[in-house]
Amino acid sequence: MKFQAPKGVSEYFPDRSIAFETVRRELIRPAKLAGYKLLELPIFEDTELFTRGVGESTDVVSKEMYTFEDRGGRSITLRPEGTAGVMRAVIEHGLDRGQLPVKVWYSGPYFRAERPQAGRYRQFYQVGIEAIGLDDPAIDAEVIAIASAGYRNLGLRKFRLDITSLGDAASRAAHRIDLVTFIAKLDLDEATRERVKLNPLRIFDDKRDPIIAMLRNAPLLIDYLTKESAAHFVKVKEYLDALGIAYTINPRMVRGLDYYTGTAFEFVHELLGAQSGIGGGGRYDGLMESLGGKNLSGIGFGLGIDRTLLACEAEAIDLTKTSRPDLYVIPLGENAKNFAIKFIDDLRNGGAIVDCAYGDRALKGAMKGADKSGAKYALVIGGSELASGIGELKNMETGVASSVTLSAINSALLK
RNA sequence: GUGGGCGUAGCUCAGCUGGUAGAGCACCCGGUUGUGGUCCGGGAUGUCGCGGGUUCGAGCCCCGUCGCUCACCCCA
Numbered sequence: 001m002k003f004q005a006p007k008g009v010s011e012y013f014p015d016r017s018i019a020f021e022t023v024r025r026e027l028i029r030p031a032k033l034a035g036y037k038l039l040e041l042p043i044f045e046d047t048e049l050f051t052r053g054v055g056e057s058t059d060v061v062s063k064e065m066y067t068f069e070d071r072g073g074r075s076i077t078l079r080p081e082g083t084a085g086v087m088r089a090v091i092e093h094g095l096d097r098g099q100l101p102v103k104v105w106y107s108g109p110y111f112r113a114e115r116p117q118a119g120r121y122r123q124f125y126q127v128g129i130e131a132i133g134l135d136d137p138a139i140d141a142e143v144i145a146i147a148s149a150g151y152r153n154l155g156l157r158k159f160r161l162d163i164t165s166l167g168d169a170a171s172r173a174a175h176r177i178d179l180v181t182f183i184a185k186l187d188l189d190e191a192t193r194e195r196v197k198l199n200p201l202r203i204f205d206d207k208r209d210p211i212i213a214m215l216r217n218a219p220l221l222i223d224y225l226t227k228e229s230a231a232h233f234v235k236v237k238e239y240l241d242a243l244g245i246a247y248t249i250n251p252r253m254v255r256g257l258d259y260y261t262g263t264a265f266e267f268v269h270e271l272l273g274a275q276s277g278i279g280g281g282g283r284y285d286g287l288m289e290s291l292g293g294k295n296l297s298g299i300g301f302g303l304g305i306d307r308t309l310l311a312c313e314a315e316a317i318d319l320t321k322t323s324r325p326d327l328y329v330i331p332l333g334e335n336a337k338n339f340a341i342k343f344i345d346d347l348r349n350g351g352a353i354v355d356c357a358y359g360d361r362a363l364k365g366a367m368k369g370a371d372k373s374g375a376k377y378a379l380v381i382g383g384s385e386l387a388s389g390i391g392e393l394k395n396m397e398t399g400v401a402s403s404v405t406l407s408a409i410n411s412a413l414l415k
Numbered sequence: 416g417u418g419g420g421c422g423u424a425g426c427u428c429a430g431c432u433g434g435u436a437g438a439g440c441a442c443c444c445g446g447u448u449g450u451g452g453u454c455c456g457g458g459a460u461g462u463c464g465c466g467g468g469u470u471c472g473a474g475c476c477c478c479g480u481c482g483c484u485c486a487c488c489c490c491a
Contacts, residue, residue, distance in 0.1 A: 004482075059489050063416085081491085110491075115416075117485060126491060191488095205489080256490050277491060304491030332449070363449050371451040380450060394450070401450080 008116030009123040010306050019319035020125075023154060023309045024107060027127040030149035031105040034142060036129050039104040041085045043111075047075040053084030053291055055258025057198035064112040078111035081257060082128040083284065083300055084291070090132060091293035100133030100296070107305075119275035119307045128281075130300035132288065137232050140263045140283065140299055141239030147267060147279055147301050148245050154308070155317045158270040159278060162250035163240075165233040166264050166282070167225045175224035176200060186214050205254040215252075222251040229262060236263050259284040263299065269307070271314035278311050279303035325355040326414035328375035328396075330366040332382035340381055343406070350411035370396065377414060381406075 005011055012020040047067050054061050066078040079085055086104060089095065095102050107127045114120060129146060131139050144161070151159060166172065179200045188196070192211070196203045204215065225233065240247055247265075255264050264282030272278070281301025289295040312319060327347065331340035340356060347354045355373050357366035363380070370378040378394045385391040385406065393409065394401040404413075 007482080064489080112490080114489070115487090116483090117487095120490070124491060195488095202489095207487080274486065275490070279491065302491060307491055330450080362444090364445095364451080365443085367451040369451085378451075382449060384449085392450080396451070399451085 006122070008114070008121050010121040010125070015320045016309075018323050019312065020305065020309055022319040023312065024125070024127060024305050026153040027147075027150035027303050027305065027308065028105060028107060029153060030146040031127075031129045034103070034146055036103040036105040036131075036146075039086060039089060039106045041082075041089055041106060041108075042079075043109060044076050044078050045085050045088065047077040049084050049088055049291070050077055050080060053087065053259060053287060054081060058256060058258055060112060060256060064114050066111045066113055080110060080112050082106055082108075082110065082126060082302055083130060083257075083259070083287070083298075086128075086130050086300075087132075087288050087291050087293065087298075091288065091291060096133055096288075096294060096296060101139060101298075102132040103129070104132075105129040117275065118273045119304075119310055121306060125305035126302045127305060128300060128302045130298055132298040133296040135232075135283075135285065135297040137235035137263075138239055140232075140236045141243060141245075143281065143299050143301055144236075144240065144247075144265055145243050145245060147281070147303055150303065151267065151278070151308070154312055154319070156269070156308075156311055156315060158315055159267055159311065160270070161245065161247040161265060161267055162253050163236070163247045163263065163265040164222055164249060164251050164253045165225060165229060165236075165262055166255075166260055167221060167229040168261060168285070171225045171229050172221065172261075175219060175221045178219040178224075179203075179221075182218050199258065201254055204252040220251040222249075232262060255280065255282060259287040259290075261285045265301075267303075269311040269314070272307065272310055275307065277304070278307045323353065324374035324376070326352045326375065326411070327354045327377045327379060327409075328370035328373050329354065329356045330361075330363065330370065330378065330380045331356070331358075332363065332380065335383070335386055336381045339386060343381070343409075347409070347411055347414070352411035352414045379409070 047065070050065065051061050056062065060080045065080055068076055070076050086106065090102060095104075105128065107125070109123050109125055111123055113122060116122060127150075129143065131143060144163070148161065167175070183196055183200055183203060188211075192203070192206065201221070203211070204218075206212065206215075237247075250266075253264060253266060255266075260282040262283035262285060264280075266280035267278050268276050269278045270276070279301060281299070283297065283299040285297040286295075288298060309319075329340050329344055331337040337358070337360075344354050344356055355375065357369050361369065367378065375396055378396055379391050380394075381391060389406050390403055391406050391409075392401040393404045
């Protein structure tokens, strides 16, 4: 029996794991700069939180959840997305009692039992933020700007931002009547008809050309916005313009989760395959109340770490440089090793990245190790260095070595 | 859940009309005393995904099975 990882999970190991770590850090950074605070939540929750929060009509709930019964007979589900859990925590612990909005960020694994393919995994990673309790369009723009900054920090260029407004309940009710009437006249197959019954908007998600053609003159939700919703959307666009963030209005955009209202957005990368959405989010003004909390509005996003990493790779962005050692130490003999252990520890405590050729390797092999580690400098410590206190610090890039007093080597010198 | 492609050394792959496995990269050792990258020499490595069948003989053919992968669906 040879063990394998479960189907469809993503795993990261060197050197790709270094890039993964960088992606996560850079996507989080703009949120921290904007005052969002970490929320660390469980990866499993009461199943009903998701069926009510995400929506029964979604594929996520109807066929993609990892659900099981725990030993107490409770129905538990591995979280398929982050927002519902945040709402639960905010309501349960009264985080919304202080100043609004509540601004939080979070990151971790999510689970959906889908058939895997490029950029789609059963366990995948996201960075998310939520701003709860403020319906000012400026916060919509802030959330979008934070996501956009994360991608730009990484050096990504070949992506676009799609935005639309799904309006408030009144907007959607008016549109739904006309859309259902329109769809009823179309010649659709059984499966599509069934799918659309629960949420007619999903018809716009169809990728088949004949269907897309049929929808050319379909009524668009964005044309049914109430005065308030329309005004809100106008302000969001103005703020994005002021921020210099380019966007495309996409009135046919469909979000996968039912709780979205008003502003909705998606970041789409040009070089990825079928799974090209690297992040998305929107407003969810009725969610909190529907989960038993106060009637507070909210907006947030989820950014896919796995897909963002794929996007960086597609754009040939190297994210592995940061973790290469500053110094690679090669001790020769037991006395040198005794000295090196403390010498290295001091440098590390000073903030330098230091690796060492332990294991009494031959000098030549150890030098190869230094080379492969990508270290900036190599330092051999043997009998003569111990006796004189002076070593040859070799710059691995230029090949030039210079005499340095060992006691003078510190992290600043190596950086 | 549906469909296509693919499963041979750690990685990428070759293996002609069936005759009991190869390359490159990576790895280890060496090229006369303590300094890497290039070059040269040497070395280790596989139940050819798994099970069954056909055959004197199967990595190659047939059946099944598992897995990976890409796409549909859907989405991060």
